[in-house]
Structures are given as structure tokens and as C-alpha cells.
Amino acid sequence: MNTAIIETPAGYSGLSWTPVGLVVLNLPSPSPQDAEIKLREAIEGLPVKPGSKKEIPGSWFELSSVEREIALYFGGKSVDLEFPVDWGYYTEFQKRVLQKVYLIKWGQATTYGQIAADLGSPRGARAVGSAVGSNRALLIIPCHRVIARNSGLGGFGGGLDWKRKLLKLEGITYKE
DNA sequence: CTAACTAAACCTA
DNA sequence: TAGGTTTAGTTAG
Numbered sequence: 001m002n003t004a005i006i007e008t009p010a011g012y013s014g015l016s017w018t019p020v021g022l023v024v025l026n027l028p029s030p031s032p033q034d035a036e037i038k039l040r041e042a043i044e045g046l047p048v049k050p051g052s053k054k055e056i057p058g059s060w061f062e063l064s065s066v067e068r069e070i071a072l073y074f075g076g077k078s079v080d081l082e083f084p085v086d087w088g089y090y091t092e093f094q095k096r097v098l099q100k101v102y103l104i105k106w107g108q109a110t111t112y113g114q115i116a117a118d119l120g121s122p123r124g125a126r127a128v129g130s131a132v133g134s135n136r137a138l139l140i141i142p143c144h145r146v147i148a149r150n151s152g153l154g155g156f157g158g159g160l161d162w163k164r165k166l167l168k169l170e171g172i173t174y175k176e
Numbered sequence: 177c178t179a180a181c182t183a184a185a186c187c188t189a
Numbered sequence: 190t191a192g193g194t195t196t197a198g199t200t201a202g
């Protein structure tokens with residue numbers, strides 16, 4: 001498990017990855033030290049033996065390109081942040097949900113219920129909510145673009161203030 | 177296996 | 190808008 005701390009316009013972010021793809025990308029913290037603590041906590045919380053299978057040979061990962069894209073993102077640019085994700089750390093259901101979320105483009109939004117319907121469980125919105133909450137690769141898996149259909153904007157692991165900030169950055173509106 | 181959790185949605189008034 | 194009901198998957202015991 002590789003780890004690094006990168007600098008972004010919004011602070012310092014910790015990330016970790018395997019030869020398969022990204023595992024963790026945290027939201028920026030004010031200091032590198034804070035970012036490191038958050039990263040360590042995120043890694044400790046990972047399920048034990050990951051089911052990572054097919055490894056992509058060669059190095060897909062260039063820290064500098066991640067750093068550059070994240071910087072563009074916080075600068076308000078419409079970037080896709082399409083980096084590979086190591087899905088081996090999620091349960092089957094979480095993976096199905098998060099892979100849907102992964103496809104949501106910059107500036108777009110969907111609802112928990114819509115994802116549930118896409119997965120064939122039209123009434124599974126609540127289960128989708130708990131699965132989305134397991135996302136560890138923030139921004140890369142844009143779970144902030146998933147909002148509640150009727151009341152409110154749902155929740156967010158990194159705090160609702162962050163969610164509002166990210167949605168505003170992308171010009172996404174929601175009911176409040 | 178059950179029961180108590182959810183980052184939801186729906187129904188009624 | 191507010192409150193209660195329904196709902197599906199995860200997690201703890």
C-alpha cells in the first residue's frame with residue numbers, strides 16, 4: 001500500500017493506492033500533519049485481506065498528475081478526475097453503488113433513489129445511502145454529487161459543509 | 177440469525 | 190412543512 005501527501009489549493013490531502021488503483025483520497029486538511037493523521041486512520045479502517053485481483057502492469061499512477069488535476073478541480077475547472085480505483089476494498093453492494101457514482105460527471109447530480117432504481121431496487125435508496133457513505137476515494141468517486149430527492153441534501157462523511165462547498169464549486173443546486 | 181443501525185423516499189394532512 | 194411509515198443492505202451480538 002503506497003501513500004503520499006499532496007498539496008492542493010485547499011490544503012493537504014492524503015492518498016493511498018495499490019498497483020490496481022486508488023484506495024484512499026481524503027479531503028484537504030490545513031496541515032500536512034493533519035492530512036497524515038487522517039490518512040493513517042483511513043487505512044487502519046480498511047477491511048483486512050483486500051480482494052484485489054487483476055493488477056495493471058506498469059505504473060498507471062503519477063503523483064504529479066493527480067496533484068495537477070486536483071489543483072485544477074479546486075480552481076473551479078471542469079475536470080473529470082478519472083483515475084483508476086482499487087475496488088477490492090468494498091463489499092459487492094458497495095462496489096455496485098460506487099461504480100455508478102464513479103460515472104457521474106462534473107457538474108451533474110443524481111439522487112440516492114435514482115441509483116437504487118438503476119440497480120434494480122427502486123426502494124433501496126436508504127441502503128444506497130449507507131453504501132455511498134463507505135466511499136474512501138473522495139472526489140475520484142464523486143459521492144458529493146449524490147443528494148436526497150425531496151428534503152435536504154443527504155449526508156457526507158467529511159462534513160456537510162464540505163459537501164455544500166463542493167456542490168457550489170460545481171454549480172450544482174439542491175433543495176435545502 | 178436477529179435486531180439495530182442508516183448519507184432516503186413516500187404518504188398524509 | 191412536519192411527522193410517521195416503509196424499505197434494503199450492513200453491522201454487531
